[in-house]
Amino acid sequence: MARDQSSRNGKASSKAPRQNPRTLKRKRNEDDIATLKQRVADLDPKAPIESFTELPLSEATRLGLSASHFKTLTDIQSRAISHALRGRDILGAAKTGSGKTLAFLVPILENLYRKQWTEYDGLGALILSPTRELAIQIFEVLRKIGRHHTFSAGLVIGGKSLQEERERLGRMNILVCTPGRMLQHMDQTAAFETDNIQMLVLDEADRIMDMGFQSTVDAIVEHLPKERQTMLFSATQTKKVSDLARLSLQDPEYISVHEAATSATPSTLQQHYVVTPLPDKLDTLWSFLRSSLKSKIIVFFSSSKEVRFVYEAFRHMQPGIPLLHLHGRQKQGARVDITHKFSTSKNSCLFATDVVARGLDFPAVDWVIQLDCPEDSDTYIHRVGRTARYERDGRAVLFLEPSEEIGMLSRLEQKKIPIERINIRANKQQSIKHQLQNMCFKDPQLKYLGQKAFTSYVKSIHIQKDKEVFDVKALPLEEFAASLGLPGAPRIKFIKGEDTKSRKNAPRHLQLVSSDDEDEDEDGEGEDGNTESKKKKSKEPEVRTKYDRMFERRNQDVFTEHYTKLIYEDTEAGNSSKTGNATADADEDFLAVKRRYDVEEEVDDPTTKDSDTGMQVKKVAGGVLAVQIAGKDPLLIDSNRREKLLQSRKKLLKYKSPGKKLVYDDDGNAHEIYELEDEDDFKKRGDAEAQRAKFLELETERARLADVRDKEIAKQKKREKKEQRRERARAEREAAAEEEGAGPVAVLAPFEGEEGGEDDIPDGEMEDVKIQPPSKKQKKFRRDDEEEASNGPRKNTKITFNEPAEVQTLEDLEAFASGLLG
Known part of the structure; x- marks a missing residue:
């Protein structure tokens, strides 16, 4: 026995010591990361790469790309990812729809993975987007390709609760955000630290570096460390030295895959323009929608108020295609829903501003219509980039006012944008001006939207810097207001201010000459002694109260005198002055006299009939x-x-007899609402008391049968509820038994979405879930039951009748009821 024991001990001692699985896994990960770093160091950035399998990527990234069906690389991805994996700063420029999003998401995941980034290291990568919709799209792509990584990613945009974002912000490794919301957290969230950021990405960098975001981006960069990797991507990349210096770029690699191309837009995109006068734009758009009912269309406007007015007007007229509208003044939930609806629809039309012009990937867009001229050629490129993406076909049409044609075409030619002119078929164009006027007349809210749309459009033209293309004074504003259904052009304060400024800046001697001419025209007097008296009068203005000004106002709305012309159009015919006889005639028609009879008038026929009253x-x-x-x-x-x-x-009315209410039968004959039966017919059927007794008998029987039927239905429902309670109790008992047999299971998802439900359970803790069986109610015994239990069964037992399988006729129901009644 001792020899056997020693032999066993010898065998046991000869075995190798058992290692911890965690140690083995950690060692295996360290070996993989070391191999990956060596492959990245040996990577040649200039070597052509066609598929993701040729890149030195981790297994988690490779699985995420394969599951998302990303296999081959585009030009921008092939050239940018190689430099980004080596830690270089990048300026990436490529055509719209060329896959720039993956060009910076893949390096973010790989660089953080090689540095073994964890949640305790804090924020590692920051991605800035100019719009909320683009930020949501980037975040969704990040969740797809990073599903096998252990990083936590967050989406920080406006329109959501600031407190909820604060609670989760400190646990994020990667953030996709808009500049305004990001700066708000940097200034107000105390637990949010950005000192350890490794990568900064600006998508649509030219827009973010624009004047609208300049101060915000400068403030964000001040919170970030100087030693970081910075990447800028856009279809129209910024090259200003001042912009690049503000971001502290260190020897950036400029990658422009389409710089030598003949066109700045995709080759599969057909681009045309139409010269349309401003008042005819809505007619042309309506005619186009009526002829393209089976297409997916995006229509761009210059302001959100235009989008809302055209959407509301066309929605009432029903062109035959589903309509959507999207602009920056909508709430965040509505913007997300509309974006999702348009992405999943096959045939629809989206009215939008430039909030959707950059980066958004809507599948299978057939047409991009630019109803309002873009502010520059870069905006044009981004707008038309919503179609013809990923080598698909697409078509774009630009509407130009005659005064905008020459200037805009020269700007597009400088950017290598091929565009051809097309004409509109006059026989297929429909006019909707009268419909819009009718709708605005009936709906004051729509008229108000039209006024705001007119003002916002004129303001958008007025603030443009390129005055060779945009000239407010060259636009037919009165006709444009009429095309919107308005009775006149609303007052534009900034245009009136410009005229005042020009008169103020004119030479002094010209002002004197013009003032003298005005005096001669008004009073018909030359430079005689009366001019001095007129100057004295001008120096001593008469006192006017607010009531004087109120009664002098002819038009108590935001319209100009054109509205007064429309109201008194008939009275002004033949009058040369504007406020002469027309005003007098209008005042005479202010009160309408009702019909009256003159006692002294001579009537030829002593009997006449009033056509209005019928008397x-x-x-x-x-x-x-x-x-x-x-x-x-x-x-x-x-x-x-x-x-x-x-x-x-x-x-x-008090002298007339009361009216009678009539109803019409199926044949169209009129009857009074309450009619008495003919007395003779009533007497033929028998005595009144006998008829009353028979009626009561029939009604009593009907009520009894209805009561029996209702009781049966109530019993059936009670049985069904009891059966459902039994099923639930049985299911709870089975679930409790299963929980007792198997241990608790918890699944932690590595990524957190917008709602962030998964990260509510911290690492290393399991939530104890206790399932208690349903409490059984104590059975209550009555005194009768106790007596029955002690003395034996009761003699008077209740007799129950079997329910009929199915009540077919009234006789069956009566038989069953008689059995119940005994």
Whole structure:
């Protein structure tokens, strides 16, 4: 026995010591990361790479790309990822729809993976996007390709609760955000640290570096460390030295894959423009939508108020294609829903501003219509980039006003954008001006939207820097207002201010000459002694109260005098002055006199009939009028008070008999709402008491049968509820038994979405879930039951009847009811 024991001990001692699985896994990960770093160091950035399998990527990234069906690399991805993996700063420029998003997401995941980044290291990468929709799209792509990594990613945009974002912000490794919201957290969230950021990415960098975000981006960069990797991507990349210096770029690699291309837009995109006068734009757009009902269309406007007005107007007219609208003044939830609806729809039209012009990937867009001219060629490139993505076909049409044609075409030619002119078929164009006018007349809210749309469009043209293309004074504003359905062009304060400024800046001697000319025109006097008296009068203005100004106002709205012209158009015909006879005629028509009878008028026919009231009017002795009312004595008009009665139908009602309410049968014959039966027919059916007793008997029987039927239905429902309770109790018992047999299971997802539900459970802790079985109610015994249990079964037992399988006829129901009643 001792020898056997020693032999066993010898065998046991000869075995190798068992290692911890965690140690083995950690060692294996360290070996993989060391191999990956060596492959990245040996990577040649200039070597052509066609697929993701040729890149030195981790297994988690490779699995995420394969599951998302990303296999081959585009040009920008092939050239940018190689430099980004080596830690270089990048300026990436490529055409719209060329896959720039993966060009910076893949390096972010790989660089943080090689540095073994954990949640305790804090924020490692920051991605800035100019719009919320683009930030959401980037975040969704990041979740897809990074599903096998252990990093936590967050989406920080406006329109959501700031407190909820603060609670989760400190645990994020990668953040996708908009500049304004990011700066708000940097200034107000105390637990948010950005001292350890490794990578900064600016998507659509030219827009972010624009004047609108300049101060915000400068403030964000001040919070970031100097030693970091910075990448800028856009279809129209910024090259300003001042912009690049602000971001502290260190020897950036400029990658422009399409710089030598003949066009700045995809080759599969057909680009056309149409010269359309401003008042005819909505007619042309309506005609286009009516002829393209099976297409997916995006229509770009210059302002959100235009988008809302055109959407509301076209929605009421129903062009036959689903309509959507998207602009920056909508709430975040509505913007997300509309974006999702348009992405998943096959045939629809989206009215939008430039908030969707950059980076958004809507599948299978057929047409991009630019109803308002873009501010520059870069905006044009981004707008048309919503179609013809990933080598798909697409078509774009630009609407140009005649004053914008020459200037805009020269700007597009400088950017190598091929565009051809097309004409509109006059026989297929429809006019909707009268419909819009009718709708604005009936709906004050739509008219208000039209006024705001007009003002915002003129303002958008006025603030443009390129005055060779955009000239407000060259636009037919009165006709444009009429095309929107408005009765006149609303007042534009900034245009009036410009005229005042030009007169103020004119030379002094020209001002004197113009003032003298105005005096001669107004008063017909030359430079004589009266001019001095006129100057004295101008120095001593008369006192005018607010009531004087109120009564002098002809138009109490935001319209100009053109509205007054439309109102008094008929009265002004033939009058040379604007405020002369037309005003007098308008004042005469201000009050409308009701119909009246003159007592002294001579009537040839002594009996006349009023067509309005249907009453007979007779002249009796003494020239007095008598009004014959049906069923009443004649009403004599023998005083002024009686004469005034004829001017009001309301006062005449008390002299008339009350009206009768009529209903119409199926044949169209009129009947009174309550009609009595013929007495003779009633007597033929028998005595009244006998008919009453028979009626009560029938009603009692009907009520009894209905009561029986209701009781049966109630019993059936009670049985079903009892059966459901039994099923639930059985399912709870089975679940409790399963929980007792198997241990708790917890699944932690590595990524956190917008709602962030997964990260509510911290690492290393498991939530104890206790399932208690349902409490069984104590059975209550009555005294009768106790007596029965002690003395044996009761003699008087209740007799129950079997329920019929199915009640077919009234006889079956009566038989069953008689059985119940005993």
